[in-house]
Amino acid sequence: MSVKTPRLIITSGEPAGIGPDLCISLINHSFSAELVVAIDPSLFAERAAQLNYAIKKPVAHVAINEPPTPGALKILPLKTPYPVIPGQPTPDNASYILEQLDTAISGCQQGIFDGMVTAPINKSILNEAGIAFSGHTEYLAQQTQSQQVVMMLATQDMKVALVTTHHPLRQVASLITPSLLEQVIRTLNKGLINYFGQLKPTILVCGLNPHAGENGYLGREELDIINPTLNKLKNEGLSLIGPLPADTLFTPKHLQTADVVLAMYHDQGLPVLKFHGFGKAANITLGLPIIRTSVDHGTALDLAASGKANAGSLLTAIEYAIYMAQNKP
Numbered sequence: 001m002s003v004k005t006p007r008l009i010i011t012s013g014e015p016a017g018i019g020p021d022l023c024i025s026l027i028n029h030s031f032s033a034e035l036v037v038a039i040d041p042s043l044f045a046e047r048a049a050q051l052n053y054a055i056k057k058p059v060a061h062v063a064i065n066e067p068p069t070p071g072a073l074k075i076l077p078l079k080t081p082y083p084v085i086p087g088q089p090t091p092d093n094a095s096y097i098l099e100q101l102d103t104a105i106s107g108c109q110q111g112i113f114d115g116m117v118t119a120p121i122n123k124s125i126l127n128e129a130g131i132a133f134s135g136h137t138e139y140l141a142q143q144t145q146s147q148q149v150v151m152m153l154a155t156q157d158m159k160v161a162l163v164t165t166h167h168p169l170r171q172v173a174s175l176i177t178p179s180l181l182e183q184v185i186r187t188l189n190k191g192l193i194n195y196f197g198q199l200k201p202t203i204l205v206c207g208l209n210p211h212a213g214e215n216g217y218l219g220r221e222e223l224d225i226i227n228p229t230l231n232k233l234k235n236e237g238l239s240l241i242g243p244l245p246a247d248t249l250f251t252p253k254h255l256q257t258a259d260v261v262l263a264m265y266h267d268q269g270l271p272v273l274k275f276h277g278f279g280k281a282a283n284i285t286l287g288l289p290i291i292r293t294s295v296d297h298g299t300a301l302d303l304a305a306s307g308k309a310n311a312g313s314l315l316t317a318i319e320y321a322i323y324m325a326q327n328k329p
């Protein structure tokens with residue numbers, strides 16, 4: 001059921017990155033939602049001081065049994081096990097990062113929060129700590145036992161979704177099976193209908209190979225996997241175009257025919273989206289039982305505590321989460 005004033009939990013992410021900086025900057029913005037930041041309060045205060053941040057509004061700790069207060073910024077206090085040095089992440093704080101995510105997931109599942117918005121984390125630090133972790137998207141899918149999720153990045157006039165997410169390029173072609181492609185397209189189609197008010201979304205599908213395989217002479221995935229899957233789903237009434245060569249698909253002539261582009265792999269689709277709208281885009285996970293949006297950038301360790309981090313993408317991610325919470329079926 002949709003909610004008028006959503007309560008969103010923001011995970012502040014890698015404590016040595018720009019996540020805390022961006023969360024602190026929220027204090028001077030107004031939203032039609034209550035924002036609860038999962039962060040160590042000492043880190044919040046310390047980073048605010050490092051940034052010379054003028055905190056104009058008081059920050060209260062969250063009282064989750066109360067109805068959301070529109071426009072409020074609250075803190076859900078957690079504790080970093082090790083001291084935080086801006087720009088220098090340590091695996092010793094990996095448990096703090098996972099605690100943020102687990103708290104947000106269970107809070108959303110229990111209905112305490114209407115959605116979660118994630119600030120960036122450094123995947124390699126979690127792996128260094130012995131936690132196999134390829135991304136929030138995969139972790140959220142696993143923790144919520146979701147069958148199929150889809151990563152979609154969205155900016156005002158472009159949406160790009162991915163068939164495969166965080167995998168070595170060497171593995172990508174073998175991961176693209178008819179079954180995966182079918183599930184991804186169904187999840188994407190349903191997500192756009194449920195959360196974005198589109199009655200019959202049109203999905204523009206990239207080929208995998210150069211020139212979409214050049215009739216099989218530059219790869220057979222289009223002929224053997226993509227075409228048959230698209231035909232099956234088109235016969236069911238889904239609006240699908242492609243597979244088209246990815247190099248020319250991202251031109252106005254094609255983009256204007258569709259609501260979303262489906263790219264076969266991470267660096268086929270995301271460089272175009274980020275070139276077009278870096279800092280103004282959000283990363284949305286479709287197919288979860290909860291609402292989750294995120295920033296379009298990473299931990300930017302070079303900018304932590306510098307005051308130079310741009311909060312545009314976090315603001316966009318929050319606006320998308322509010323929109324989705326207010327429009328969900």
Ligand SMILES: NC(=O)c1ccc[n+]([C@@H]2O[C@H](COP(=O)([O-])OP(=O)(O)OC[C@H]3O[C@@H](n4cnc5c(N)ncnc54)[C@H](O)[C@@H]3O)[C@@H](O)[C@H]2O)c1
Pocket residue numbers: 018118119120121122123124136294295296297298299300301302303308309310311
């Ligand atoms: N949502 C996420 O959790 C997320 C997303 C992408 C990357 N990452 C992780 O972040 C780490 C670093 O990745 P990277 O270096 O490829 O990408 P990055 O986005 O951290 O940095 C790329 C460049 O963009 C700049 N930049 C990034 N965000 C900015 C902002 N808000 N304002 C101004 N400039 C900004 C950085 O200074 C850097 O020059 C990796 O471990 C990666 O896995 C996490």
Ligand SMILES: N[C@H](C(=O)O)[C@H](O)COP(=O)(O)O
Pocket residue numbers: 134135136137138266270283294295296297
């Ligand atoms: N693929 C994302 C991007 O490049 O912006 C990023 O790695 C974050 O992914 P998760 O939300 O799964 O962590």
